[in-house]
Amino acid sequence: MSRDNDVPAFEGHKPQARRLAEKALDASRAGDDTTADALFAEADRLDPEAVADVLGEDVATGQRRTSRNPAPDRDASSPEQAGIGRTAAPGQGFRTWSARGTAGAPRTPPRHPTALAIALEVNGQTHALTVDVRTTLLDALRDHLGLSGTKKGCALGQCGACTVLMDGKRVNACLTLAVMADSHPITTIEGLAEDGALHPVQQAFVEHDAFQCGYCTSGQIMSAVGLLTEGRGDSDAEIREQMSGNLCRCGAYANIVDAIRAAKEAV
Amino acid sequence: MLAFGYAQAKDLPMGIELLRDTPAALPIAGGTDIIQLLQEGVIAPSELVDINLLPLRGIEPAGEGLRIGALTRLSEIADDARVKARFPVLARALEETASPQVRNMATAAGNLLQRTRCLYFRDATVPCNKREPGSGCPAMDGENRMNAIFGGSSSCIAAYPGDMANALLVLDAELEVQGPDGGRRLAVADLHREPGDTPHLETTLRPSEIITAIHLPATPRSANSHYLKLRDRASFEWALVSVAVALETKDGEIRSARVAAGAVGTTPWRLPLVERRLERGRLDEAAAVAAAEAATHGANPRSQNAFKVKLLRAAVQRVLLMAGGLA
Numbered sequence: 001m002s003r004d005n006d007v008p009a010f011e012g013h014k015p016q017a018r019r020l021a022e023k024a025l026d027a028s029r030a031g032d033d034t035t036a037d038a039l040f041a042e043a044d045r046l047d048p049e050a051v052a053d054v055l056g057e058d059v060a061t062g063q064r065r066t067s068r069n070p071a072p073d074r075d076a077s078s079p080e081q082a083g084i085g086r087t088a089a090p091g092q093g094f095r096t097w098s099a100r101g102t103a104g105a106p107r108t109p110p111r112h113p114t115a116l117a118i119a120l121e122v123n124g125q126t127h128a129l130t131v132d133v134r135t136t137l138l139d140a141l142r143d144h145l146g147l148s149g150t151k152k153g154c155a156l157g158q159c160g161a162c163t164v165l166m167d168g169k170r171v172n173a174c175l176t177l178a179v180m181a182d183s184h185p186i187t188t189i190e191g192l193a194e195d196g197a198l199h200p201v202q203q204a205f206v207e208h209d210a211f212q213c214g215y216c217t218s219g220q221i222m223s224a225v226g227l228l229t230e231g232r233g234d235s236d237a238e239i240r241e242q243m244s245g246n247l248c249r250c251g252a253y254a255n256i257v258d259a260i261r262a263a264k265e266a267v
Numbered sequence: 268m269l270a271f272g273y274a275q276a277k278d279l280p281m282g283i284e285l286l287r288d289t290p291a292a293l294p295i296a297g298g299t300d301i302i303q304l305l306q307e308g309v310i311a312p313s314e315l316v317d318i319n320l321l322p323l324r325g326i327e328p329a330g331e332g333l334r335i336g337a338l339t340r341l342s343e344i345a346d347d348a349r350v351k352a353r354f355p356v357l358a359r360a361l362e363e364t365a366s367p368q369v370r371n372m373a374t375a376a377g378n379l380l381q382r383t384r385c386l387y388f389r390d391a392t393v394p395c396n397k398r399e400p401g402s403g404c405p406a407m408d409g410e411n412r413m414n415a416i417f418g419g420s421s422s423c424i425a426a427y428p429g430d431m432a433n434a435l436l437v438l439d440a441e442l443e444v445q446g447p448d449g450g451r452r453l454a455v456a457d458l459h460r461e462p463g464d465t466p467h468l469e470t471t472l473r474p475s476e477i478i479t480a481i482h483l484p485a486t487p488r489s490a491n492s493h494y495l496k497l498r499d500r501a502s503f504e505w506a507l508v509s510v511a512v513a514l515e516t517k518d519g520e521i522r523s524a525r526v527a528a529g530a531v532g533t534t535p536w537r538l539p540l541v542e543r544r545l546e547r548g549r550l551d552e553a554a555a556v557a558a559a560e561a562a563t564h565g566a567n568p569r570s571q572n573a574f575k576v577k578l579l580r581a582a583v584q585r586v587l588l589m590a591g592g593l594a
Contacts, residue, residue, distance in 0.1 A: 024564075028543055033557060036540075040564040052417055052565030059456075059539040108291040108313040112272030133273035133315075136302065156303050157369055169342075169371040175302045176372065179273055180295075180317055223368065230367075244502035245366025 017047035123191025140178035160246035170226030189218035208259035212250035272314035331485035337376035356492030376478035385425035418533035423466035437525035446476035459534035488513035559584035
């Protein structure tokens with residue numbers, strides 16, 4: 001027996017859920033929340049996505065379109081559209097973006113320099129060096145300039161061990177490319193002491209025993225210097241919040257807070 | 268990390284031209300997300316176009332509102348006295364974003380374009396329809412505790428993780444965008460796309476377009492706006508659920524409302540039903556409870572994230588009580 005083409009494809013409970021959601025929306029517009037909630041609950045049970053669609057269209061007609069129903073836009077809907085995960089030129093497709101280099105889509109070779117000569121201004125001294133453009137500021141400091149006081153923990157901006165000051169502000173050296181730091185003054189832990197005297201924050205860390213293994217300490221100190229420069233840290237709670245970008249696996253937090261409070265009073 | 272070329276744009280036309288001429292290029296500004304993605308092998312662009320030299324940094328008055336340059340750092344926005352006083356939801360959302368170090372680096376536009384924290388997207392060794400269209404979605408029945416309960420499709424349930432976009436939704440913010448065909452305005456509400464069957468397409472930006480500014484219009488709601496972010500630890504953590512709210516009130520009655528939620532949708536998520544319930548009366552505890560009840564219609568939780576349904580209702584209720592001075 002041949003299939004009857006006039007019978008619409010089964011769409012599950014979507015149409016019914018939509019109808020219920022639309023009725024619920026009418027009840028909501030009329031101010032009858034009890035009815036609206038009951039109808040929405042029933043529609044949710046059948047097909048929550050249909051309910052979300054109806055609510056998205058509600059925003060669209062009431063205020064403006066939303067991302068749930070983006071404006072019809074040929075550019076935007078074509079596969080060559082340029083979202084964030086945007087594609088390459090037509091024909092090259094998304095695969096050029098994948099690090100896995102999936103078969104059938106050769107990666108476009110770079111057209112611009114893959115190595116550059118730069119000048120890094122670190123602790124008042126200018127260093128000329130040539131780096132692969134992939135080099136992070138952290139690796140340039142440690143491996144090219146031999147400034148190993150800045151530590152490498154996660155290399156993903158999560159631990160704060162690599163904190164340095166760039167243009168006077170605390171940043172994660174692991175999340176900056178060395179080529180992007182060219183000509184921006186940088187201060188590392190090696191640049192804090194003056195004439196053999198420890199910086200007040202360094203002194204406070206020593207006096208308050210604000211470390212155990214010490215691996216996170218230069219990052220903690222640089223972050224604390226940044227915090228004080230920003231004029232923050234008026235309470236212990238604020239110090240803790242403002243030091244959230246620096247993890248200490250030994251758990252020396254209590255003494256770190258003591259040290260920063262003392263340094264703030266001393267400065 | 269695969270080799271890429273590096274080019275520095277000296278001005279906006281040069282930036283657009285560089286992006287147009289090297290189609291597999293990515294613009295980089297603060298770099299806080301892109302460098303993570305490069306390190307983890309999630310993306311492999313042929314080049315990076317550094318746009319940090321473009322004159323797009325700073326906050327200036329625009330009519331009754333503010334215009335925030337796309338390269339303004341998050342800390343500069345959060346610390347701005349005008350933002351704090353007139354658009355408090357935005358200042359609060361940014362104070363609760365990432366860490367002080369990241370806020371000093373990350374830019375306004377870059378924050379809007381940050382990519383999902385879905386575990387499978389960030390792990391280049393497993394399938395992901397967003398990273399490798401057609402490869403599958405292990406999150407559907409896998410580790411989906413942090414994933415979306417709204418706006419998902421059969422190919423992707425990755426949550427939009429950011430904070431600022433939720434605040435911008437309730438502020439009716441608009442973007443200035445420049446591209447090869449000139450400039451245009453784009454509502455923040457129209458920037459992000461739901462995954463559908465093309466989860467690798469995340470925004471409505473066109474090829475070689477650059478976001479140049481964010482416009483904050485002054486509305487009767489913007490100064491009475493609040494943000495609540497709930498997370499697994501007190502600070503420097505992604506949201507489990509966040510809620511932004513902006514209310515216009517007169518003589519104790521709510522005249523108009525905007526409510527949006529973060530970390531629950533595949534895009535920043537407006538809650539129109541909550542808004543409608545609020546727009547009918549006074550803001551007291553009963554009204555907050557009734558409005559919050561409407562927050563989760565249409566939610567479609569997966570195996571590990573049904574808690575977000577309850578948490579979203581609680582968060583909406585809580586932020587409304589905060590807005591009404593009741594909590």
